[in-house]
Amino acid sequence: MSERTPRLDLPFLMPAQAQKHVTVNEALDRLDILVQAAVLSRALGDQPDTPSEGDGYILPSNATGADWSTRPLGTLMVFHEGVWTAIPPWAGLGVYVRDEGVSLVHDGAGWGPLHDQIRQLDHQQGLGVGAASDAYNRVVIKSSGVLMTAEESGTGDLRLAMNKAGSAATASLLFQSDWSGRAEIGLAGEDSLTVKVSEDGNTWREAMRVVPLDGEIRVEGLSVRSDRLTLTRSLTPASASAPGQVGQMGWDSDHVYVCVAPDQWRRAALADW
Numbered sequence: 001m002s003e004r005t006p007r008l009d010l011p012f013l014m015p016a017q018a019q020k021h022v023t024v025n026e027a028l029d030r031l032d033i034l035v036q037a038a039v040l041s042r043a044l045g046d047q048p049d050t051p052s053e054g055d056g057y058i059l060p061s062n063a064t065g066a067d068w069s070t071r072p073l074g075t076l077m078v079f080h081e082g083v084w085t086a087i088p089p090w091a092g093l094g095v096y097v098r099d100e101g102v103s104l105v106h107d108g109a110g111w112g113p114l115h116d117q118i119r120q121l122d123h124q125q126g127l128g129v130g131a132a133s134d135a136y137n138r139v140v141i142k143s144s145g146v147l148m149t150a151e152e153s154g155t156g157d158l159r160l161a162m163n164k165a166g167s168a169a170t171a172s173l174l175f176q177s178d179w180s181g182r183a184e185i186g187l188a189g190e191d192s193l194t195v196k197v198s199e200d201g202n203t204w205r206e207a208m209r210v211v212p213l214d215g216e217i218r219v220e221g222l223s224v225r226s227d228r229l230t231l232t233r234s235l236t237p238a239s240a241s242a243p244g245q246v247g248q249m250g251w252d253s254d255h256v257y258v259c260v261a262p263d264q265w266r267r268a269a270l271a272d273w
Contacts, residue, residue: 007090008034033078033087038096042104042111051079058095058104058111074111167191176201237265 004011010027013020033056042058047065056078059071067084068077076087076095091108103114126133130142150158164171164187172186180201188194195208209218216225223230235250237257244259251257255267 029080029085033076033080033085034093036096037076037094038098039076039078040097041099042097043099047084048079053079053081055079056095058097074106162186237267240265240267 002012003014008030010030011023013023017023032054037056039056039058043060044057045060045063045068047063047068048055056076059068059073059075059077061073063069063071063073067086071077071086072088074089076089076093078085078087089106089111091106093106094103094114095105095111096103104111105114105117106112107117121127126135126138126140128140131140133140148158148160150156162171168189170186170188172184172188174181175183175185181198181204182201183198184194184196184204186193188196191212193210193212194206196204197207198204205220207220210216211218214225216223218224218232221231221233223232231249231251234252235257236252236255237244237250237259241263242265243263244265246259246261248259249257253270255269257265257267259265
């Protein structure tokens with residue numbers, strides 16, 4: 001039978017053992033060091049002259065001092081009852097470093113930040129960065145900026161895909177001001193790409209539409225295709241001096257109108273062809 005536990009190296013009580021309290025206290029001391037372990041620093045290389053009870057350190061390279069200099073890089077050193085206790089780390093041992101505010105974990109070869117060990121998170125119910133996620137907003141990010149960049153070792157491409165369940169569903173980007181919608185771009189309840197705007201977040205106006213069948217672009221009052229430009233709304237200026245902007249065009253059943261200067265219109269009569 002082994003006299004010590006295989007992982008934390010705690011001593012077992014032996015049959016008919018005398019002074020059992022010594023063994024129990026040794027195990028409790030070791031547990032006090034290892035459970036929720038914390039050290040003051042991993043950068044201090046000079047063994048302190050007057051350490052306090054319970055002070056702990058992770059040894060850097062070339063540590064100095066009577067007790068530290070004989071121990072290898074990465075050893076966990078804890079001052080207890082007037083002596084330094086050395087604990088060789090093993091894969092999976094975790095320690096909080098107080099002067100850095102970082103949690104480390106040993107991988108069997110060396111210490112590294114805990115977050116470097118978290119390489120994959122699958123099937124999480126929510127993720128909040130700077131804020132809390134909820135049942136609807138599964139991912140929430142509260143930040144002044146969000147950066148996405150392509151992998152250097154990959155193709156150099158970066159593509160963000162948003163997939164909706166069907167034609168009647170929505171996949172869009174919604175832009176808000178003080179939590180009130182002002183613009184929406186995407187496939188909103190259909191498969192045509194639309195740009196919609198709102199002044200108050202309640203009443204929305206379609207500013208642009210791209211039809212997937214032929215790529216036609218429709219802007220309010222205007223339709224553009226590769227083979228044609230269409231003014232979809234008629235416009236009849238009230239007079240030659242009606243309000244207008246240079247280049248503005250209009251039409252009705254009798255004339256085509258062009259604004260040639262601010263509030264100055266010209267027209268050409270339409271004839272049968």
